[in-house]
Amino acid sequence: MSAAKTERLLNLVICLLSTRRPLTKSQIRQAVPQYAGSESASTDPTGSTEAFERMFERDKDELRELGIPLVTSSQDALFGDEQGYRVDREAYALPDVHLEPDELAVVGLASRVWQQASLAGPAARALTKLKALGAPQDDGSLIGLEPRVLTAEPAFEALWAAVRDRVPVRFTYRTASTGQVALRTVEPWAVANWRGRWYLAGYDRDRGAPRMFRLSRVEGQVRAAGKPGEYVIPDGAPAPVLEGGAGDTQSAQARVRVREGASQLLRHRARAVHAAGQGWHELDLEYDDLEALAEELLTHGASAVALEPPALREAVVRRLRAVLAAAEGP
Amino acid sequence: MNESATDRLSRLLAMVPWLLAHQGVPLEEAAAEFGIDQAQLVKDLELLFVCGLPGHLPDDLIEADWENGVVYLANADAISRPLRLGVDEALALIVALRALADVPGLGDRDAVSRALAKLEAAAGAAAAGAARVRVELPQDSDATVVRACEDALRHKRRLHLGYLVPHRDETTERDVDPMRLLHVEGHWYLEGWCHRAEAVRMFRLDRVVGVRVLDVEGSPPATARSRDLSAGLFAPGPNDTLVTLRVAAHARWVVDYYPVESVQERDDGSLLVRLRTADTAWLRQLVLRLGGAARVVDPCELADDVAAAARAALAAYDIAP
Numbered sequence: 001m002s003a004a005k006t007e008r009l010l011n012l013v014i015c016l017l018s019t020r021r022p023l024t025k026s027q028i029r030q031a032v033p034q035y036a037g038s039e040s041a042s043t044d045p046t047g048s049t050e051a052f053e054r055m056f057e058r059d060k061d062e063l064r065e066l067g068i069p070l071v072t073s074s075q076d077a078l079f080g081d082e083q084g085y086r087v088d089r090e091a092y093a094l095p096d097v098h099l100e101p102d103e104l105a106v107v108g109l110a111s112r113v114w115q116q117a118s119l120a121g122p123a124a125r126a127l128t129k130l131k132a133l134g135a136p137q138d139d140g141s142l143i144g145l146e147p148r149v150l151t152a153e154p155a156f157e158a159l160w161a162a163v164r165d166r167v168p169v170r171f172t173y174r175t176a177s178t179g180q181v182a183l184r185t186v187e188p189w190a191v192a193n194w195r196g197r198w199y200l201a202g203y204d205r206d207r208g209a210p211r212m213f214r215l216s217r218v219e220g221q222v223r224a225a226g227k228p229g230e231y232v233i234p235d236g237a238p239a240p241v242l243e244g245g246a247g248d249t250q251s252a253q254a255r256v257r258v259r260e261g262a263s264q265l266l267r268h269r270a271r272a273v274h275a276a277g278q279g280w281h282e283l284d285l286e287y288d289d290l291e292a293l294a295e296e297l298l299t300h301g302a303s304a305v306a307l308e309p310p311a312l313r314e315a316v317v318r319r320l321r322a323v324l325a326a327a328e329g330p
Numbered sequence: 331m332n333e334s335a336t337d338r339l340s341r342l343l344a345m346v347p348w349l350l351a352h353q354g355v356p357l358e359e360a361a362a363e364f365g366i367d368q369a370q371l372v373k374d375l376e377l378l379f380v381c382g383l384p385g386h387l388p389d390d391l392i393e394a395d396w397e398n399g400v401v402y403l404a405n406a407d408a409i410s411r412p413l414r415l416g417v418d419e420a421l422a423l424i425v426a427l428r429a430l431a432d433v434p435g436l437g438d439r440d441a442v443s444r445a446l447a448k449l450e451a452a453a454g455a456a457a458a459g460a461a462r463v464r465v466e467l468p469q470d471s472d473a474t475v476v477r478a479c480e481d482a483l484r485h486k487r488r489l490h491l492g493y494l495v496p497h498r499d500e501t502t503e504r505d506v507d508p509m510r511l512l513h514v515e516g517h518w519y520l521e522g523w524c525h526r527a528e529a530v531r532m533f534r535l536d537r538v539v540g541v542r543v544l545d546v547e548g549s550p551p552a553t554a555r556s557r558d559l560s561a562g563l564f565a566p567g568p569n570d571t572l573v574t575l576r577v578a579a580h581a582r583w584v585v586d587y588y589p590v591e592s593v594q595e596r597d598d599g600s601l602l603v604r605l606r607t608a609d610t611a612w613l614r615q616l617v618l619r620l621g622g623a624a625r626v627v628d629p630c631e632l633a634d635d636v637a638a639a640a641r642a643a644l645a646a647y648d649i650a651p
Contacts, residue, residue, distance in 0.1 A: 003377060005335035010342060010381045018383055018408040031384030062336050066343075067416045093411035097452045102438055103445035110426035110445075113465070119422045121365075125344055126419035128363060129412035132347035142438075144483035146512035147430060147467050163462050164417060180599075190462040195516030197586070216586045233462070264494045264501050268539050299615040302642035303499065317647055320640050322622025327637040329625065 008034035012059055013068060017092060022073045022084025025056060060085075068092060094129055101138035104130065109142050113149055118157040149193055153215035156191075158222035159200050163188045166233065168205070168226035172219040181219065186211070187231040203231070254285045254293060255308040262303035266296075282307070291315060298323075340413075341366075342374060346392070347412045349403040356400050372396065383408065420453035421460050429465040436476055467513050471535035478541045479520050482508045488548030489522070492540030493533055497611040501539060502526070507548040509556055515563050523550035530554050532563075570606035573613055574627040577601045581623035584616075602627070614639060 011032045016023070029035045035052055063070055069091040073084050099107065107130060111123040131137070155171065162169045166188075173184045187203040189210075198215040258266060260279045267273060270283035287293040294315035297304050306312040341364055348363065349355065361371040375394045382391035382405070393404040415423075427446045430436060450457050482489045489506045506522040509530070513519075517534050524531040530550070572591070577584055579599035584590075594602040607613050610632050617624050617636045626633035 002333075002335045002338070003373075006338045006342070007377055007381060009335060009339045010377070011386075013339070013343070014382060014408045015384050033386055066336055066340055067413060089411075092413060094414045095452050097448050099445060099448060100441070102441040103448065106430065106438060106441045107423060107427070107445050107449070110423050110430055113426035113429065114422055119418065122416065122418035123422035123426070124365060125340065126415050126423050128344045128348050129415065129419070131363075132344065132351050132412045134351040144508065144510045145436070145480070146510050147433070147436070148513060149465055149467075160463070164421070164459050190464070192464040192466070194466045195468065196514070197516070214586065262499055264499055264539075265496050265537070268494060268537075295619045295621065298618040298621060298643070299496075300499075301618065301639040302646040305646050313647070317644070319621030320644050320647075323618055323620075323640040324637060324644075326622040326625040327633060327640065 004034060008032060009059060009062065013063065013087065016070065016085060016087040017089055019086050022071075022086045024082050024084055025053065028056065028085065094133070096133055097130060099130060099133070099135050101136050104135050104137040105139045105142055108137065108139070109145060109147070113147055115148055116156055118160065149196070153198050153218070155215045155218040155222050156198055159188060159215065159218075160191055162222070162224070163191050163200075165228040166231060167224050167228050168230055169222050170225040171222045173213060174217045174219060184211075184213070185225050186213070187233075189233050191215075251286045251288050252290075252309070254287055254290075254306065254312050256283045256285055256297065257281070257305045257307055258283055258300070259303045263300050266300065266304060294319060338374075342378060343409055343413050345374060346378065346403065346406050346409050349401055350406065350410055353402055354400045357396060360401055375401065378403070378406075382406075415453050415456055417456045417459065420449070420456035421463060424449055424453065424457055424460040425463045425465055428460070429467045433467050433476070436480070467518075468516065471518065471538060475535050475538050475541050476511070476518070478543050479508060479511050479535070482543050482548060483511060485543075486547060486549050488544045488546040489520075490540075490542040490544055491520075491533060491538055494537040494539055496537065497609055497615065505544070506531070506533070507550040507554075509550055509554065512559075514559055521556060523554045530557065532557065567606075567608060570608045571610055571629070571632075572604060572606055573610070573629065573632060575603045575605070575617070576625045576627050577603050577620075578623040581620050584620070584624070588616075610635070 011034060012028070015028065015031045023031065029052055035055065060070055069088050071086055071088055071091075073086075108127055111127040114120040114123050159169065161167070168185060168187050170183060170185045172181055174181050185205040186200070187205065188200055189202045190200075192199050192201070200213040200215060202211065202213070203209070204211040256266065257276060257280050260281055263283075266283055266285065267281075270285055272284040274282045274284075276282045285293070290309075290312055294306070294312060297306055297312075297316050298319055306316045345360075345364060349360065352360070357368050357371055361368045364371070366374075375396055378392045379394045380391065384390070389405075392406045393402075395402040424446065427442055427449065431439065431442045431446060450460075478489065481487070489508055491504050491506055493502050493504060494500075495502060504527075505525040506520070507525075508520055508522040510521045511518065512521060517536065519532045519534055520538075521530065521532050523529075575584075576596075577600060579601075582601055585593050585601065585603060588605060590603050590605040592604045596602060613626075613632065614636050617626055618639060626636055
């Protein structure tokens with residue numbers, strides 16, 4: 001069944017590509033044997049035309065979905081009112097990209113970045129097309145390199161398609177701060193992966209404002225809530241989202257006392273290390289986010305002590321007290 | 331194989347130009363190129379063989395020959411060029427190339443930017459959406475570390491590493507025969523045969539504090555196997571310690587970050603999380619980092635450990651707990 005249909009579609013593509021002049025439906029029916037042999041043709045000669053036309057309409061749509069540029073013309077005097085069909089060979093064919101061997105190699109590396117079937121498939125197909133242009137490939141400098149994006153979020157596929165086609169979507173989302181679950185309706189603007197995790201940026205219709213969503217907190221199915229192209233993505237709207245979300249960060253200086261020989265990770269990052277006597281060193285550290293630095297210092301336990309600024313010291317002490325309170329709690 | 335007729339058509343339209351450019355290719359290699367098995371490849375060739383120009387006389391049909399295990403194709407002029415890139419195809423490559431271009435020290439950056447410019451031009455309108463998808467492959471280590479690793483991989487040389495082990499808070503010195511340089515879950519790692527551990531190990535590049543390419547052959551032993559990362563980086567082992575944490579609602583990101591065995595929702599919005607770990611020192615650091623948003627329920631030695639660490643730290647601030 002499927003093989004017969006593939007055969008019919010392939011013959012149709014070849015037929016429409018090889019003709020210089022548009023072909024009428026009846027010419028196409030003659031030229032592609034699988035149309036003539038359709039079941040109803042033998043039993044009902046009047047119904048068969050309808051069956052053929054329905055089949056041909058569907059086939060045309062499927063070819064267009066594959067990106068095959070099917071052109072329709074009714075200008076030709078020979079046809080009168082009847083439409084003619086052909087595929088423009090230049091519009092069909094991938095232009096010769098002329099990739100050098102090292103360029104083809106990095107494109108190969110790029111194609112292997114994707115681990116989701118929804119993108120790994122298209123990436124591999126695209127690479128095959130480029131290789132078909134005949135350039136040799138030189139992988140010499142890329143041995144052992146495996147940059148890849150491993151993600152398992154089930155919502156990815158639907159949201160990627162929604163961004164691409166500008167389709168509003170509706171999904172159940174669990175908010176990080178409260179753990180509460182709510183149905184959200186969103187106009188997707190962009191998807192981004194940082195630190196191995198996927199995020200969606202878009203306009204939240206219920207809240208009337210742009211929002212960020214983490215794909216791992218989407219629960220259940222993502223459903224369409226409108227038609228493709230229904231909204232416009234404002235110019236530059238996804239930019240802050242795509243550039244890391246945090247927006248403007250200013251770095252400041254902290255001074256931290258660490259035990260000699262300890263807190264290696266902090267030392268590695270320090271701008272300067274000063275001897276402080278009695279088995280201690282003092283580190284000058286640059287930071288963007290005071291709370292994040294406080295959290296990091298906590299992991300060093302008694303080996304690192306925040307000195308400056310006072311707010312950092314307070315943040316660490318406050319957290320340490322909270323850890324103890326939780327540990328001794330009910 | 332349960333694939334749609336259009337998926338198969340799409341493969342065939344890519345296969346014909348590729349086979350025309352690779353005449354005499356072994357069946358096995360061609361099947362691998364298209365991610366199918368040899369039986370499916372033969373079915374595809376059998377289908378191509380009966381298709382062709384209108385008229386469908388022998389001279390009109392595609393010629394395909396795979397009798398001796400190698401494939402020859404001819405008489406397929408109409409579809410001898412690949413179909414231009416579809417939207418997903420163009421986006422998948424362009425987004426990934428842009429991500430690679432942002433990694434300092436990785437690969438041949440010049441080749442990446444040249445390839446990117448050519449692909450963007452060839453993809454035309456199909457590339458327009460690429461600005462709305464972004465993948466960041468962060469590089470928080472020195473470009474010299476990346477370059478040294480690449481260099482050692484390419485020339486099969488042993489590396490000497492200074493490597494920080496944060497859970498033990500120590501810098502270790504090791505000789506490593508490199509196997510792969512890979513990006514997983516937000517970080518870059520070197521995987522290699524570690525002569526100190528006499529085992530395959532992964533080294534996070536932002537914890538490499540010193541690197542030297544040694545003038546020594548650096549091929550790992552034949553028995554060295556790369557780790558299977560299909561289940562993620564932190565896939566727990568059966569002998570790991572089972573830990574139960576009570577996590578407050580505002581710290582539920584923890585279950586997004588680490589592979590947990592089970593999560594139980596509590597009425598107050600907190601979570602009862604069970605996870606396995608080979609290294610409880612790591613877990614102690616996590617609970618400290620969470621600053622009171624998590625409590626170790628079980629095992630109690632670990633709970634005591636966390637409390638003792640917090641008391642000692644407060645004492646270092648001259649504050650009695």
